[in-house]
Amino acid sequence: MITRRSFLTTAAAGALRVTAPPPMNIVFILADDLGGADLGCYGADLHETPHIDRLARQGMRFSTAFAAAPICSPTRASIMTGKHPARLGMTIWSEGAINPPRNRLLLPAPSSPDLPLAETTLAERLRDRGFTSAAIGKWHLGGPAHYPETQGFDVNIGGTLWGAPATYFYPYRGEFSNTKEIRYVPGLYGGKPGEYLTERLTDEALKFLRGHAAQPFFLYLAHHTVHTPIEARKEIIGKYQARIRPGMRHLNPTYAAMVESLDDSVGRILAELDRLKLAERTIVVFTSDNGGYINPYKGETVTNNAPFRSGKGSLYEGGIRVPLIVRWPGVTRPDTLSDELAVSTDLFATLLGDNSSTDGMSLAPLLNRTATRLSREALCFHYPHYYPTTTPVSAVRTREWKLLHYYEDNHDELYNLSQDPSETRDLARSEPARTADLRHRLDAWLQETGARLPSPNPDYKPPA
Numbered sequence: 001m002i003t004r005r006s007f008l009t010t011a012a013a014g015a016l017r018v019t020a021p022p023p024m025n026i027v028f029i030l031a032d033d034l035g036g037a038d039l040g041c042y043g044a045d046l047h048e049t050p051h052i053d054r055l056a057r058q059g060m061r062f063s064t065a066f067a068a069a070p071i072c073s074p075t076r077a078s079i080m081t082g083k084h085p086a087r088l089g090m091t092i093w094s095e096g097a098i099n100p101p102r103n104r105l106l107l108p109a110p111s112s113p114d115l116p117l118a119e120t121t122l123a124e125r126l127r128d129r130g131f132t133s134a135a136i137g138k139w140h141l142g143g144p145a146h147y148p149e150t151q152g153f154d155v156n157i158g159g160t161l162w163g164a165p166a167t168y169f170y171p172y173r174g175e176f177s178n179t180k181e182i183r184y185v186p187g188l189y190g191g192k193p194g195e196y197l198t199e200r201l202t203d204e205a206l207k208f209l210r211g212h213a214a215q216p217f218f219l220y221l222a223h224h225t226v227h228t229p230i231e232a233r234k235e236i237i238g239k240y241q242a243r244i245r246p247g248m249r250h251l252n253p254t255y256a257a258m259v260e261s262l263d264d265s266v267g268r269i270l271a272e273l274d275r276l277k278l279a280e281r282t283i284v285v286f287t288s289d290n291g292g293y294i295n296p297y298k299g300e301t302v303t304n305n306a307p308f309r310s311g312k313g314s315l316y317e318g319g320i321r322v323p324l325i326v327r328w329p330g331v332t333r334p335d336t337l338s339d340e341l342a343v344s345t346d347l348f349a350t351l352l353g354d355n356s357s358t359d360g361m362s363l364a365p366l367l368n369r370t371a372t373r374l375s376r377e378a379l380c381f382h383y384p385h386y387y388p389t390t391t392p393v394s395a396v397r398t399r400e401w402k403l404l405h406y407y408e409d410n411h412d413e414l415y416n417l418s419q420d421p422s423e424t425r426d427l428a429r430s431e432p433a434r435t436a437d438l439r440h441r442l443d444a445w446l447q448e449t450g451a452r453l454p455s456p457n458p459d460y461k462p463p464a
């Protein structure tokens with residue numbers, strides 16, 4: 001029997017179903033190897049990034065943001081799962097996990113080359129909420145049995161087991177580096193000579209936006225740029241070559257041109273969201289997977305992370321400091337800045353509004369300005385591997401202090417980042433109590449996460 005009360009209750013429920021706003025779409029743009037000082041809004045002196053700078057003015061820019069790891073795959077896994085690479089057992093990129101060096105003093109810690117299928121990814125959680133998800137660009141989280149389609153994504157364009165393309169120019173295939181391995185970027189057919197990879201991936205992203213404007217979507221646009229090979233359009237290279245002046249920190253015109261192509265991509269995505277009238281219903285996140293690559297490429301230094309020390313691979317600030325910008329309509333205020341510690345593991349909890357079962361924390365209180373600080377006091381990092389910038393190392397960072405522990409000789413380094421952001425003065429000997437306290441906190445975290453450690457190499461032979 002239908003009573004007046006049941007009729008009104010049913011009608012009200014129906015009205016709620018009709019008038020409830022749709023969920024916010026998500027556009028997540030991830031750069032590769034972009035350093036914490038490589039953008040105009042982060043102090044770059046050669047690179048021009050007007051579109052990313054405008055995005056920062058429209059939302060919140062984080063001045064002290066970090067990648068969970070100083071190299072690519074572990075950070076990408078942390079974004080997908082909200083878990084720290086140490087907990088996932090993924091602490092180096094796939095190829096490095098499969099074939100680690102065996103001629104060094106230590107054997108690097110074992111690392112999984114694949115993101116386990118048992119892990120629940122951001123795309124899988126969003127799929128349960130009715131989202132359509134696309135991964136466009138770099139994947140690098142395992143072989144074909146672990147590609148994006150197996151991890152919750154409906155669309156995969158270009159995602160493979162490889163971490164870098166052989167070339168940025170069509171047809172995007174050829175011999176990669178010194179390995180002579182033939183690499184290619186699948187799914188990008190019908191191009192023309194001279195077509196540029198960053199532009200083509202953006203074209204594919206725009207197609208996805210146009211085809212899914214009427215439903216909740218998650219676009220994960222993971223660019224290869226600005227990773228090696230350092231290649232760009234000649235006319236853009238010439239523009240930056242002419243602008244280099246004595247005293248500049250950034251001196252690589254080809255790299256600057258790659259940064260411009262990344263910025264153009266962001267501008268095109270933002271313009272399409274405006275054209276489709278989706279800007280007010282779409283969260284936009286922009287960040288990088290690790291600090292800038294400071295080693296030479298074909299004899300020319302790639303980038304400079306100053307004032308931060310070192311670069312990709314290192315747990316000094318230059319290896320893990322990254323740009324992070326969030327524009328969240330109705331949540332972020334325009335042109336706001338947060339100096340709170342933020343890390344890539346936080347983005348899972350932030351976008352899902354769920355702090356459970358993650359190593360990150362939601363950044364929502366910072367984004368909506370209900371708080372200026374999160375409840376955690378420190379971030380920890382673990383890179384038990386070799387790279388041109390480092391030997392195996394772990395680190396703990398508070399707002400003011402940072403301790404690094406190196407495994408080859410078990411020595412600690414301590415820096416007061418509030419006074420020495422460039423990490424030039426090691427205070428471990430002059431601050432023994434603080435060093436011991438931070439080392440204890442780091443060791444406790446390593447044990448809690450089940451972090452795998454490097455081990456002595458019984459076959460090591462010192463250089464003659």
